[in-house]
Amino acid sequence: MKHTRIALLAAAALWGLPAAGFAQEGEEVLDADAPAAEGEGAEPADAPAEGGEEFNDAEFEEKGEGVGDICEIDPAACPTLDMAKEANKPLGETIKAVQQRFIIKKHRFELQPFWGITLNDQFVGHPGPGLAANFYITEVMAVGINGQYYDPFNNESAFNAQVRRAARVGVPLTEYQWAAAANFSYMPASGKFSGFGNFIFHYDMYVVGGIGAISTRPIAVIDPDYRNFSYQPHVDFNVGLGLKIFFNRWFAAVLEVRDYIFIDQLENLVVPADPADRANSATWLGDTSLTNNVQAQLGVSVFIPFSFKYRLPKAGADTAGGAK
Amino acid sequence: MNSMPRILRGQGQKPMKTTMFTKLKRHLAAAVLALAAVLSVSEAAQAQVHVTGPLAGAPAVRKLRLYRQGRFELSPNVSFTLLDEYRRNIFFGLRVNYGITDWLAVGAWGGIGSSLMGFPIDTALTGAIQEVNQARDCQGAGQGTLECKLTEVNLSSNFPNQLASLDWMAAPQLTAVPFRGKLGLFNSVFVDADLYLFAGAAFVGIRDRANCEGECTTQASFQTVGRMEIAPTFGLGFTFFINKWTAFGAEYRAVPFNISNAGFDVAGRGQNNAFPDGDIDGADRQFKFNQMLTISFNMYLPMQNKVSE
Numbered sequence: 001m002k003h004t005r006i007a008l009l010a011a012a013a014l015w016g017l018p019a020a021g022f023a024q025e026g027e028e029v030l031d032a033d034a035p036a037a038e039g040e041g042a043e044p045a046d047a048p049a050e051g052g053e054e055f056n057d058a059e060f061e062e063k064g065e066g067v068g069d070i071c072e073i074d075p076a077a078c079p080t081l082d083m084a085k086e087a088n089k090p091l092g093e094t095i096k097a098v099q100q101r102f103i104i105k106k107h108r109f110e111l112q113p114f115w116g117i118t119l120n121d122q123f124v125g126h127p128g129p130g131l132a133a134n135f136y137i138t139e140v141m142a143v144g145i146n147g148q149y150y151d152p153f154n155n156e157s158a159f160n161a162q163v164r165r166a167a168r169v170g171v172p173l174t175e176y177q178w179a180a181a182a183n184f185s186y187m188p189a190s191g192k193f194s195g196f197g198n199f200i201f202h203y204d205m206y207v208v209g210g211i212g213a214i215s216t217r218p219i220a221v222i223d224p225d226y227r228n229f230s231y232q233p234h235v236d237f238n239v240g241l242g243l244k245i246f247f248n249r250w251f252a253a254v255l256e257v258r259d260y261i262f263i264d265q266l267e268n269l270v271v272p273a274d275p276a277d278r279a280n281s282a283t284w285l286g287d288t289s290l291t292n293n294v295q296a297q298l299g300v301s302v303f304i305p306f307s308f309k310y311r312l313p314k315a316g317a318d319t320a321g322g323a324k
Numbered sequence: 325m326n327s328m329p330r331i332l333r334g335q336g337q338k339p340m341k342t343t344m345f346t347k348l349k350r351h352l353a354a355a356v357l358a359l360a361a362v363l364s365v366s367e368a369a370q371a372q373v374h375v376t377g378p379l380a381g382a383p384a385v386r387k388l389r390l391y392r393q394g395r396f397e398l399s400p401n402v403s404f405t406l407l408d409e410y411r412r413n414i415f416f417g418l419r420v421n422y423g424i425t426d427w428l429a430v431g432a433w434g435g436i437g438s439s440l441m442g443f444p445i446d447t448a449l450t451g452a453i454q455e456v457n458q459a460r461d462c463q464g465a466g467q468g469t470l471e472c473k474l475t476e477v478n479l480s481s482n483f484p485n486q487l488a489s490l491d492w493m494a495a496p497q498l499t500a501v502p503f504r505g506k507l508g509l510f511n512s513v514f515v516d517a518d519l520y521l522f523a524g525a526a527f528v529g530i531r532d533r534a535n536c537e538g539e540c541t542t543q544a545s546f547q548t549v550g551r552m553e554i555a556p557t558f559g560l561g562f563t564f565f566i567n568k569w570t571a572f573g574a575e576y577r578a579v580p581f582n583i584s585n586a587g588f589d590v591a592g593r594g595q596n597n598a599f600p601d602g603d604i605d606g607a608d609r610q611f612k613f614n615q616m617l618t619i620s621f622n623m624y625l626p627m628q629n630k631v632s633e
Contacts, residue, residue, distance in 0.1 A: 122407045159409060166478040166588035166600070168471050169453050191517065193505030197388075197427070200505075 102192070102202035103249045104308045105136040112254055114299025116148055119257070120292060123160050124219070126176050128153045130297065134185060142185040146210075150176035156219065164221070172266040172286070173219040176293070177231040179260060181212025181238055201245060208240045214260060214293070218267035218285070226278040227267065236262035244301055249308070252301040257294065264291040388632040389516060391565055391624055392423030392501065399573060401620030403435055405490070409585050412445040413490045414438040419620065421499055426632075429499040432524075433577075439489030439531070446484055454483040463543075477602055478588045480546035486587040488532035490614075491550065493579070495557045497524025507564065516565040526557035526579045533587030537603045545604070546587060555581035561618070569627040573620040582609040 071078035112132040118125045127150075134144030154175035164170055190204035213233045220227040240258030247253070268286030272278050403415040417435025424430060438445060462472035463481045480486050503519040534549040561575030590608050592601030601607075 120407065122409050162588060162590045163449075163453075163586075166475065166586070166590060167453050167457070167483075168475050169456050171449065171452075189507055189509045191505055191507035193503040193517075193519065194388075196502050197504070203505075205507075 102246055103303065104139070105142070105303065106139050108136050108308065109304045110134040110136065110142070110144070111302045111304065112146075112299050114254065114256070114297040116295040116297045118293065119296055120294040123157055123171060124173050124175055125155045125157065126150050126153070126293065126295070127155070128176075130299075132183075132299075134183075140187040144183050144185065145181065146183060146212075147178065147180040149178050151178065160221070170221050170269075172269065173221055174216050174264055174266070174291070175219050177215040177217070179212060179214040179236065181210040181236070181260075183208050183210030183238070185242075201247065203243060203245045206242045206244065208238070208242060208256070208258065210238050212236055212238065214262055216262075216264055218265065220267060220284075222267050222269055223271045223278060223284075226275075227281075227284045229267070229284065232265065234262045234264065236260050242297075250303040250306040252303075254297070254299045254301045256297040256299075258297060260293040260295065262291055262293075264289050386633065388426075388504065389565075389568070390426040390630040390632055391516070391518070391563075391568075391571070392421075392429055393426040393630055395423050395624045395626060395629065397421040397423070397429070397431065397622055397624055399620040399622040401433075401435070401573070401575075401618050403577065403616045403618040406615040406617065408447055410447055410450045411439070411484075411487045411489055411585070412447065413616075414445065415490075415493060415616070415618075416441070417493075417618075419622075426504075427501045429501070430497075431499065432494065432496045434492070434494040436492050437490045437529075440491040440529075444484070444487075444489060446487070450484055450487065453479075457481070457483050476541040477600070477604075478586075480543055486533055486546040486548065488530060488548065488583050488585045488587065490528060491531055492529040493526055495524045495526040495579075497522045497557065518563045518565075519560065520563065521558075521560045523556070523558040526555045526581075528553045528555060528579065528581060530583060532584045532609070533604055535603075535605050537605070540589065540602060540604050548587070553581045553583070555579050563622060568629050569624045571622040571624070573618070573622050575618040575620065577616050577618060579614045579616070580611065581614065582606075583612050583614075584609045585612070 110133065112134070114130050114132065115127065116130055117127045128148050130146060130148035132144055132146035134142040136142045156173065156175075160171060160173065185206050185208040187204045187206040190202070192200055192202045194200050212235075214236045215231045215233045217229040217231045218227075220229060238258055238260045240256050242254060242256035242258075245253045265285055266287050266289055268284055270286070272280075272283055277283055397420065399419040399421075401417050401419060403417060405413040405415075415435030415437050417433060419431060419433040421429040421431030457475075457479050460466045460469070460471055460475075462469075462476065462479070466472050499520050499522040501518050501520040505517055506514060507517045508514050529550060530553055531548045531550045534545070534547055536545040539545060557577060557579045559575060559577035561573055563571045563573045565571040584604070587604065588608065589600040589602060589604055590610070591597045591599070592603060592605060592607040593599045597607050
């Protein structure tokens with residue numbers, strides 16, 4: 001009996017939450033931006049189920065909101081329920097940890113401007129602005145492209161000059177011009193955080209991988225009097241891991257760590273004795289090197305269109321199992 | 325980073341394009357812009373979660389499992405330093421915290437470095453410099469050559485022996501846990517998680533090249549000595565709770581201080597003391613924003629946690 005009342009109360013709470021919906025396929029379609037939103041997000045809906053508050057018969061009757069009203073208006077429509085029988089029915093509700101998706105991503109575009117900084121190159125920093133664009137095929141999978149512009153932002157560490165001056169050892173260095181890639185993203189993890197016990201925000205974690213090109217050139221340090229390199233594109237592969245924190249249904253902050261892997265062409269460490277040979281650009285390039293350009297990318301994410309429609313699950317769907 | 329340095333030819337040293345300060349400013353500006361963008365929408369976002377229905381005034385989270393309040397946290401952990409120039413350091417450590425509340429804890433983190441434990445881990449650059457150094461043979465056949473004269477204050481016969489190492493660290497610190505929540509993995513595995521920030525003072529046991537004046541070319545002058553540096557430390561981390569009393573953690577920590585990583589004479593003379601002066605002293609210890617990543621296994625005692633209303 002108590003369970004039935006709790007379930008009724010939970011259903012009432014859910015009914016009053018038009019702005020938060022399930023992501024699963026279903027029948028009824030609601031507009032996320034429709035007015036009359038009593039509550040926001042899934043969290044209040046969790047509260048009755050988690051808190052297990054007692055249903056108050058007297059209060060229910062006093063407000064005249066019971067089934068008695070229907071019976072007074074139309075006795076024929078008055079429901080006849082065997083409460084004992086109803087109470088004995090297995091409830092079997094599934095209460096998910098993340099009860100309803102905060103946003104729906106399927107079939108939406110995402111624009112993601114970001115700023116990248118180098119994590120693993122102590123010799124030359126390669127910061128720069130970038131832009132990614134994704135299209136969500138499903139709620140958890142997306143395809144997209146991204147690009148980054150490095151050229152004016154490469155900065156050589158003071159440490160290089162110190163090594164050259166102190167140890168008389170030159171390290172071949174490389175600077176980047178641009179990079180672009182086609183990517184596939186998958187979001188295996190999502191969740192929600194309570195901030196200061198006061199407000200709630202949602203987040204998801206994703207893995208991303210792709211293939212593209214990066215344009216690089218050596219910085220002439222071994223024989224700079226003669227050598228002057230131009231940028232050349234190289235094929236690169238990338239893998240990464242990201243965290244997206246949602247502030248509303250179309251705007252999020254993004255932190256991503258991505259490794260761009262490519263074979264780089266380095267400056268030749270050998271300087272020919274003959275000035276004519278030194279001036280010959282065919283002698284300037286030396287070994288190749290497998291390079292990992294690991295970047296932290298901090299940016300924002302804008303989902304387009306800004307609004308979306310919820311699809312509530314079919315009645316009776318997904319009722320097996322227990323609380324998760 | 326690219327591989328295999330070699331002997332530098334000619335006078336082709338490029339000027340320092342940018343200073344560390346300029347780089348920091350650039351990154352800071354980018355971070356501030358991003359933060360401003362985020363803050364500009366946070367108010368609207370918070371307004372959206374304002375509940376006006378029957379649940380108005382209800383707490384955002386009910387029946388919150390209080391993993392930290394009134395409990396001790398014991399976390400054996402391993403930390404890996406980042407962006408090391410000459411020597412990597414791995415710290416084997418322990419973190420102890422006591423949760424005054426569920427969102428505030430006092431405690432300390434400490435660890436012993438891999439160098440002190442007898443296995444220093446040098447970078448490829450160190451190996452490459454030593455390779456060149458060995459080929460020069462400045463203590464033998466190469467003595468008196470130009471390259472040897474130019475590097476006599478900076479390179480001993482065994483370069484790795486003059487490198488700095490971080491031997492130990494101890495950091496009393498405060499931890500704040502502003503964010504608590506849940507993580508769903510593949511929509512089937514659900515764990516509680518939190519994000520915490522910490523700050524404190526770090527006592528760092530460093531071993532780097534001893535100061536010397538006037539006689540900095542002798543092999544004895546390249547010996548390293550131990551000293552202690554006190555520095556601020558701060559960072560943030562995630563905790564993923566496995567059950568009521570155990571969890572996994574991942575943490576980022578910064579410990580900025582001055583250190584002479586290679587034992588080179590890089591400063592002390594000229595404008596802004598930016599040129600070598602032939603001595604090894606405090607001017608040759610340069611600011612380094614030391615960073616590390618930590619992974620930990622956390623245990624919370626007593627084993628039973630409290631639950632909020």
